[in-house]
Amino acid sequence: MSAVSPPVALAAGVSTDVLVVFGVVVGALVLFVTEWLPIDVTAILIMVVLAVLEPWTQVSTAESLSGFSNKATIAVLAMLILSTGVSRTGLVQLVGRKLSAFAGENKSRQLGATIAAGGPVSGFVNNTPVVAILVPVISDLAHKGKTSPSKLLMPLSFASMLGGTLTLIGTSTNLLASETTARLADQQGIAGLHAFSMFEFTHLGVLVLAVGSLYLFVVAPRLLSDRVPVEDDYLTEYALGDYLSEVVVRESSPIVGQTVRAAIDADRFDADVLGLVRDGERFIEPLGQKVVRAGDTLTIRTGRETLADIATVDDLSLTGAPDDERDLEPTTQDEQALVEVVIHSGSSLAGQTLSSSSFRDRYDANVLAFRSRGETVHERMDDRRLRVGDTLLVQAPRSGIDRLSANPDFIVAHEPDEPDYRTEKIPHAIGIVLGVVLAATVTPFHIVTTALGGVVAMVSTGVLHPSEVYDSVDWDVIFLLAGVIPLGIALEQTGAAQLLGEAMAATATVLPALGVLWVFYLFTGVITSVISNNASVVLLIPVAVEAAVELGANPFAFVLAVTFAASTAFMTPVGYQTNLFVYGPGGYTFSDFFRVGLPLQLLLSVVTVGGIAAFWGV
Incomplete structure (x- = not known):
């Protein structure tokens, strides 16, 4: 870090440096929430602003770029590639199909199969691609089982988040929290802080998964409406009359x-x-x-x-007008004519319009309507900017739908009749993932080293083709991590994190340390509901550590509270990418997530904070 002049003290002990960093944080949050700029562009802007304002942010050019070389960033990149390799084998899809065959038309079994498919597997395969893989499987299960997809898709997303708390590699949030904690331990020498091991919090994750799954099975069905009635076709569902x-x-x-x-x-x-x-x-x-x-x-x-x-x-x-969707299907070919398509995270269409992306010409497809953040759009669709999670109702021939299914830009909410899975590579994929986990657990090698070794193994064994490696990476996430990591450094180095930590610790005048821990969990959940889970972890872990130090409490307990709260953002569809993936196909409204997610968030706040206190102490 380059030398800077002493900060100019202002009223109430707040320096100019702190005010500048707060301004950068607020600006970043506004851009994340409004999406005026694509997420990756916002991340680059954060890096530029921090470096340009170095005399106040205390972040040098090298530090502003340090997010790209951070272990968490590289580990997330590698885990995304490994997850894609698993999906190419069809392993997760086959598990989903087995469970759906078991469920049949029994609604309780269908819900149980959905939770079982999305939960445990997300502890070992990044939960974001797990949901992307299972959306078409669960959608088909709902339609074949005479059940509204609305009853199953939100539980799928929530179960995957719960499963992501089982291990270090369950979600990018865990990896980022681990590296942020390790950096604070190295720089500040705080006793009790350390990077997470692979199964550091698995016992707490099992408790959270069990309680959350019980809620999803017993309570959630009573709170979820049939937003997509079983008997309706797409014309009725999208109000195309x-x-x-x-x-x-x-x-x-x-x-x-x-x-x-x-x-x-x-x-x-x-x-x-x-x-x-x-x-x-x-x-x-x-x-x-x-x-x-x-x-x-x-x-x-x-x-x-x-x-x-x-x-x-x-x-x-x-x-x-056409009577129903069959009037939009050809009489000369046996093919699926209408299908829902979700814009995937990292999609090249995000930020573009249907016109600028040449969508119709590329896929021989027409877009009849699309859902965006709960709004159904029918007119001037060519001029509307597409966002991650938008769901397009597409009319296309089989060849066009096959191209959409094969494109990582999209989640097609209908499984292809003849999927092109590399089932013969399933043993290789399982062996590689287990090898990555075991090597990171029983050897001194860091998860980033074992995960990168796993990437090499997947390409060497043919699980992944070399050309698929770069397409496997969600570059929005990588740039987001690279942008928010130096923002966290600015909070630490200017004293802004300490100031916020002291303010949060002031609640100890009316609450015990356990109560302050609970407040941090709830605060993190609220923040994560409007911005990225990764951004909230980077911004709040330094604050949580400072608050714990101020209280004389266990800083590792506060780190875990922030990590678990950020990994389980249930209250809004924009708080977590998996919620965006099910938003359109489930026909949900914003209020659906709040109605189902708020009670679950409150329930898990008690379970998680109580578990942390019991296992690690406060």
Whole structure:
């Protein structure tokens, strides 16, 4: 760290340095919450601002970039690659299928199978890809079992978070918390602080998983509504009745002889041709080059007012609307015509629009509507910026759906009929993951070393192809870690963490140390509900340690409280990526997460804090 002038003292003992760092933190939180900039760009901006304001932030250029070389960042990168290798073998999907076959149409078994599929496995495979893998499996289980997906998908997300508390590698939050704690121990020499071992808190994680699973099985079904009724099709579910219409092309129409692509003036009208019926046969994409003939019936997606304008301009006869989603399927091919597609974290579409991404041309697909943060969008879809978790209702031929399924940018909420899994590599994948865990447990090697060795082993054994390694990484997460780690350093080096810690410790005047620990758990849960779980860990662990030191309490207990609270963010769909993955396919509203998640958060606050006090002491 470069030398800086002594901080300028202000009123109430707050220095200019501290105020500047608080300003950077507030600015970062605003950008994270509003998503005015993509997360990775916000992270880069944080690094730049910290380095430019070095005289006040006390973060040098080298320190502002130190997040890229941090062990936690590299370990998370390696674990994401290992998780992708496991998913390529189809192991998690096969487990899900076995459980769904056992569940059948029994709703209690379905819920139990969902919790069992998402919970324990998330302790050993990063929970974010686990949910991405299981969303189509559980969605199919719900539809085949005559159950609303709304009853199963939120429990899947919550169970995966609970399972992530079992081991060091269950979630990126644990890895980051471990490295942050180790850095504080090295720099400040605080007794009792140390990096987490692989099974450091497994006994507490088992308790949290058991209590949380019981809540999901007994209480959650009574709080969850059937947001996606079983008997409804996609047209009803997405309220498309006023946005789909059929028109007949008259002989006098000026679009006769034109291609479908050129038939409607896209610059003038917000409309898409989704299907064409000719001589009793129905055709869907690719339609662009098909020439329009008199007597053709076109299915058009647009609003009523726009439809009237198109009918007048192009001399079309209005005939009505499709009765159900089967009217949008072709009669000449046996294929799935409509499917929901979720924008995955790290997707190249995040931050883009349907128009700028050339989505239709790339996948021969039409987007009928999409859900974004609880809002169903029908109009001007080409101009709306897509975000992680947005769910598109897509009409596409089998080839287009296969390409969507194979693309890591998307979670297709429907399993392909003939999935291309490398089932013969399952023993290799299991052996490699177990080797990574055992080596990190019984040898002096750090998890980052064993995980990187596991990546090499997966490529060497053919579990992963070399070209898939880079696509396996969620670069948004990596850049986020690289950006918030130096922000945590700024909090420590300027004394901002100490100031906040002293303020939190002041609650000890009315609460015992155990009560202060409980307050930290709840505060972390609230913060994580509006920003990234990784960001909350980096920002709050230094504060928690300072508060513990001020109280004379066990700092490791406070670190665990922050880590567990950040790993179990149930109250909002934006607090954890897995919640975003199920938000659209489950048809949930923002209030659904609060109604189901708040009681669970409060229950686990008592269980977790009590467990920490019993196992480690306060």
